[in-house]
Amino acid sequence: MKKSKGKYTPQNDPAAEGEVRAKKHLGQHFLTDENVAQKIADSLTWSGFKNVLEIGPGMGVLTKYLLKKDVDLHVIEIDRESVAFLKENYPDLSGKIHEEDFLKYDLKNIFPDAPFAIIGNFPYNISTQIVFKTLENREDIPEFSGMFQKEVAQRIAAPHGNKTYGILSVLAQAFYEVTYLFTVPPEVFNPPPKVESGVIRLKRKENYSLPCNEKLLFKVVKTAFQQRRKTLRNSLKIFQLPDNLREDAIFGQRPEQLSTQQFIDLTLKIEPYAIST
Missing domain, CATH: 3.40.50.150 (Vaccinia Virus protein VP39)
Structure with a gap:
């Protein structure tokens, strides 16, 4: 050819x-x-x-x-x-x-x-x-x-x-x-x-099963980056999280500052309050 x-x-x-x-x-x-x-x-x-x-x-x-x-x-x-x-x-x-x-x-x-x-x-x-x-x-x-x-x-x-x-x-x-x-x-x-x-x-990865709800992780990541210039405290308002949780230091960061592991940790924090994913 x-x-x-x-x-x-x-x-x-x-x-x-x-x-x-x-x-x-x-x-x-x-x-x-x-x-x-x-x-x-x-x-x-x-x-x-x-x-x-x-x-x-x-x-x-x-x-x-x-x-x-x-x-x-x-x-x-x-x-x-x-x-x-x-x-x-x-x-x-x-x-x-x-x-x-x-x-x-x-x-x-x-x-x-x-x-x-x-x-x-x-x-x-x-x-x-x-x-x-x-x-x-x-x-x-x-x-x-x-x-x-x-x-x-x-x-x-x-x-x-x-x-x-x-x-x-x-x-x-x-x-x-x-x-x-x-x-x-x-x-x-x-x-x-x-x-x-x-x-x-x-x-x-050898262990690719995540400890958090994977569907919720996808939603958290996509929601956070839709307003990437805002802190997570503002961009994740859609989840209607309690004030005491939103005071956590992680919510004061912008999405690009979080590693993949930190996004997993964030999802674990949100999981108890997520009524529906």
């Missing part, structure tokens, strides 16, 4: 070579650098699981390196043109290409009784939703690796006290160890995006 390199021009348009045209509404930017594809394929630890799901394989630049690993690889792709291309060019994927919307699909249909890792070059427009769905299915997903818009990748990996620290940071880090691995420049895509990309890995 011929791969375009460098700057996007009509002369190296994939569709002109009988390949797949990048579709703006799907957020497609096809990776063209083989070295970067190899690095992403190697970004998982490849231990503790035998099943892997690649999201949005496109024309398979990452897929071909994943097929070299000793795992059971499945791919999920919403673009019909990409699915046809994969079926024609990757016979090893026979029966393992799922033409579905990842965000709407029940992942247990792919690996019903076994854990699996997730990997991919994720479309920017749904990348945060991919993370949230991974968190919802965390019992089945011990590891996750992928490429995001750089600022989103940095946000997920950000420590508390950082200005980019937010909802995604807290919730991802509650269940996974997050590592920012490397940055990818725009020119290795066809067509190139307007921003840099970043690759991160999420490795599930």
